[in-house]
Amino acid sequence: MVRAADGAERPARTSVWLEGRAPRGRGVRHGGQPSGLDRERITAATVRLLDAEGLARFSMRRLAAELNVTAMSVYWYVDTKDDLLELALDAAFGELGLPDAESKEDWRDQLRTLAAGYRGLLARHPWVTTLTGDFLNIGPCSTAFTSRVGQVIRDAGMPADGRPGATAAVLQFVYGAGTVESGERDFGFGLELLIAGIEAKVPRD
Structure with missing residues (x-):
């Protein structure tokens, strides 16, 4: 059941x-x-x-x-x-504007845009938070969003074995921020910590 x-x-x-x-x-x-x-x-x-x-x-x-x-x-x-x-x-999720896959914009800025968009979605539609936990979130629009986050992390240089975990970390952070009253400054600080963590895991030449 x-x-x-x-x-x-x-x-x-x-x-x-x-x-x-x-x-x-x-x-x-x-x-x-x-x-x-x-x-x-x-x-x-x-x-x-x-x-x-x-x-x-x-x-x-x-x-x-x-x-x-x-x-x-x-x-x-x-x-x-x-x-x-x-x-x-x-x-x-279809309301989210996704950065162009061929965009030359810095991956950090693309990730900030995606995270801010997701947070805004949760604020506009509070019921999304509950349904995301209740259902397999695998519709085409949701999948496109998750895939785009993963592509941005790939473009950052993250090895293949680290991409799923990094993608999940970003999505779960924004989802968690959407379930509690967090200030803009706190959200931005937490997101920058995530970005710094991704950078730290990218192999250096």
């Missing part, structure tokens, strides 16, 4: 990103509901509701009311509430 985002214990499930579910039709009429409903619109409405009312108050019925459809219409596009929360989680 696993504990889902709403606190209830449910049978173990795999991620929506691993179950091979193709996005369902756009604008399909189902059960007499109006056309124009699709996963993207449902996901965007979910993000808005989570921002406005929080994770504890979110429900499929409340979402359906926001969209002016029946709850069964929403289930035509997503199988479960948890699937929808995973989609919303990845949509939030």
